[in-house]
Amino acid sequence: MKPDYTFAENFPSAFDFVKASNSQAVQQLQDFIRIPSVSSDPKKAKDVKRCAKWLAQHLHTIGLHRVRVLPTGGHPIVYGEWLGATGKPTVLIYGHYDVQPAEPESEWKIPPFAGIVRDGFIYGRGASDDKGQLFTHIKAIEALLKTTRYLPVNVKCLFEGEEEIGSPNLLPFIQRNRRALQADAVVMSDTRMLSQDQPALTYALRGQVALELEVHGPDHDLHSGNFGGAVHDPLQALCEVIARLHDRTGHIAVPGFYDRVRRWDNSERSYLAQAGPSDADILHEAGASTAWGEQGYSLYERVTLRPSLAITGMRGGHGGVGPKGVIPCQAIAKLSFRLVPDQEPAEIEQLVRRYIECITPPTVRIRIKTHIHSRPVLLDRKNPVMRAAAVAYWRIFGRMPVWLRSGGTIPVVSQFQDVLEMPTVLMGFASPGDNLHGQNEKLSVKNFHRGILTCMAFLEEYGRISQRTRKQGLKPAGVQYAD
């Protein structure tokens, strides 16, 4: 393994600072996790706001300038910058301080918002996704500023509070602030490595259409004895609809759904087979004994090259312990379609809505709400920012990263591509088994530490590489916010 001294040669005191302040950084991350910033839960809106303030305060403390908590139509955006590297390129660091819901909390062995370290892991909702990973950049900047008073590139930090609900207010924000957010590249850490010691650069993300289906029947809950057999139970009707969303071979049954799905050539599929996780790896991580899905594709291909539909939640009638003799007046299901190039979210939603209307029995009424629209993404693997990230991983982890596709979705990536036209690098530090979105989410303390060092190395490498390749430009201007 490549030792750390290469790095230490360049920033010996920053390296020492990270080493010496590691336990303090972990404690700060624990505090960060303890704020339950669940963006989807209106009852947690105050916590989300508190979390934004905490983060802004922290950015101020480490020495960033023009730190702001910027209101949006939803949860606020936290911004801070350091533009003192005259003549150097600018990196936009993106992250999100909001988290997924943690229910059912009873299934966590460690409470999701306790922020507890055990057996070398920091546990808690957001430990990996994305508080822990976002924090690696902050701690890297802090170490450099505290020891050298300087950064090798200019940085603009943009941390949002709505990633887990599809970033509904980010696109208008970046459209309004297109010039202020201009940078040479975007970096974000919200993805996974291939394994604990094998870093990876993610170059593909699936898109998403998340919908909520409400089935309405009688206008109030009914006694299941007095009415059972005479009215259509909304839960039953909902099951009947959902059962028809897949055919018997595991394909999504919505007509036209696969029309725009890109076919990949053998070289891409061979690379996936060679570099990516095996079927056994994926089943092991899932804790599942049996695979499921489209024949003719490996599991890695099924979750990356191919679109999918998961039923992510259902609710209706009596969900508590024991029986209850009731026909509920309504039933709800949440659907998450993951999309691949060249599927378009708006078009897919229309196809799905049309099909569901067709298959809904006339004995109930259906309503469909849209939660998330996000386009699938393919990143340019040849951009200098990718090279800088690869070298940074190599310097800290002693291994070159592999190229990975992710089945997940980071809405902002396609928005950055479409609006700001900036190259993006996804430099993840989470590992398989960290259980993002599930119970007992965690991040290894060791990789949190290596993540900080990698972020430092990345800033240095990008300053060096882009020096040679980027077009000459003016010193980046400070941020001017649109109204």
Next chain:
Amino acid sequence: MKPDYTFAENFPSAFDFVKASNSQAVQQLQDFIRIPSVSSDPKKAKDVKRCAKWLAQHLHTIGLHRVRVLPTGGHPIVYGEWLGATGKPTVLIYGHYDVQPAEPESEWKIPPFAGIVRDGFIYGRGASDDKGQLFTHIKAIEALLKTTRYLPVNVKCLFEGEEEIGSPNLLPFIQRNRRALQADAVVMSDTRMLSQDQPALTYALRGQVALELEVHGPDHDLHSGNFGGAVHDPLQALCEVIARLHDRTGHIAVPGFYDRVRRWDNSERSYLAQAGPSDADILHEAGASTAWGEQGYSLYERVTLRPSLAITGMRGGHGGVGPKGVIPCQAIAKLSFRLVPDQEPAEIEQLVRRYIECITPPTVRIRIKTHIHSRPVLLDRKNPVMRAAAVAYWRIFGRMPVWLRSGGTIPVVSQFQDVLEMPTVLMGFASPGDNLHGQNEKLSVKNFHRGILTCMAFLEEYGRISQRTRKQGLKPAGVQYAD
């Protein structure tokens, strides 16, 4: 309408007492409702116990003897008796002080356990089912004992705390206490009238098999992006199973399910059509615009002569507000099969289990729990106890009751029939629209009052009628409890 004076002639002072103490009786019922005795919820076990004690204390106060709170394997049974009517028959009064769950409480316009009177109705979970109806008997006994110090018959009161979970501990209790519970007839008020002013005697109840289906997939919740398409979502699998429990014509698809369903002749079906609620009545009460179910049967027949299956609850993944990118590791559905003569619960459960095992996809595991087993019931309409009840209604409501079938289930009725071989009368005071098991359950103050008077009239009428018809017997013995 037949005026009340006939009754007043017999018990003028008791009648006055009921009239004078009516608002006090309502207040006591409000207190009774305020104890959230939800038998299915383990967290409410203390409330159930508290409710039993409250009820026992009340029985003691009104003058019953040998009042006990008797422990069972589950929630306690409350017992009290008055055996001072030497040479007169004995009536066993059954009721239940437990209630259905009230979730989602946010959908009640009046909190379910506030016990509030508004616009002539007592609102709250249990107002009708069964606290309010049980209370009519208690208040009738109180009025008679307080004014005449005497009852026209002997009474044994048996109030259980597990009716809403299928009375799992009542059968062993009555088997052990067969002799102690011996009586000439059983009366219970846990059913409905045809309308607010048209009383009814229920002579048929459906049985029930209540099951809980658990579908297990991966061993923890998964990220729906990282795993969507590679593992079988347990919620999807559960929907696929449930969708196959009915065929397209609304029949239950379980092979053999209808084999023992009794066919009724035209005279029974004509009586139902003439005396029972119309399709429009049932849809109006349900607040539903469209009927559903088996062709060839009226809605009243579908909910009484024919068996049914309702999905009474489902739970899995994220049931809260907004989206969550998760594939849940398990999903749960609650099924309530309502049975008719001559279906047997144990046999039906076996058929259902076998069928579900057949249709469960190999990519998930399924577990089935049994909640309730209860046999369907047909009561003897010619028994003197029925006549006594009919005359009592006529005296108070001014109308003879109609014969009704109920789609609901009262497990104890078949148990009393099978073990104690006693005739039973179901003398209900709830009305359509009281929304038993649903939100905003209520009971009209007027019918609560008329119910008390009817219960008094019933005791008197039964004393009189049975005098002429019953076999000569010894003075009923006091209760001896088995170990």
